[in-house]
Amino acid sequence: MDINEQTIIGELVAADYRTASIFKGHGIDFCCNGNRTIAEACRQKALEPGALINVLEDVRGQADTAAAAYNSWPADLLADYIEKKHHRYVTAKVAEITPFLGKVVRVHGDRHPELKEVETLFHESAAELSAHMKKEETFLFPYIRNMAVNKAAVHAAFGTVENPISVMRHEHDIEGGRFQRIATLTGNYTPPADACNTYKVTFSLLKEFEEDLHLHVHLENNILFPKAIKMEQETVR
Helix, strand or coil, rough: CCCCCCCEEHHHHHHHHCHHHHHHHHHCCCCCCCEEHHHHHHHHHCHHHHHHHHHHHHHHHHHHCCCCHHHHHHHHHHHHHHHHHHHHHHHHHHHHHHHHHHHHHHHHHCCCCCHHHHHHHHHHHHHHHHHHHHHHHHHHHHHHHHHHHHHCCCCCCCCCHHHHHHHEEEEEHHHHHHHHHHHHCCCCCCCCCCCCHHHHHHHHHHHHHHHHHHHHHHHHHHHHHHHHHHHHHHHHH
């Protein structure tokens, strides 16, 4: 895939996930807002597109990327992978982070009042992600697996697959916004000078959680969902 100013960010990251680190390093959202061109993203960040493209091409030239294999996986395998790896990760890490964050707020909240907002945002995210994943596992993913296995679209109460996908993408945007706010409040997960070990561990876990969420959303928005839409269109034809 050639890289130019009109290249869609999400499509490029789908083809080679190593490019994600370049976009992230420049503060460019490749998951929730991956439908922008490089030119649009650079304009919003006041970056020179040519310079960014050169870096992206260097990375792709060096890359022997296993991550690029995601794009070659059938949709049912990708849905299974997302559910077993990323959905289970969210459930496990929410249970791990919640008590740590509660302790940090109790001990350090008076000196660092922003922690209370971080805790509120994380609790909101945990609840919304739980409901979001249940919808995917109950309705959307089974429909995608059915199409992949039977090579045919089946009647569904939600109509076309684009309807639930539109809802899922909107919810992804909301979670992306929440974690942008958490990153801002925490100075991009930088513990203050008076941070204890629990404080440092909590910030490290939150950063890891956000990074996993970026990959999770990327796999759905930029790879699985386009595959599902294309598959449904082909079965209808």
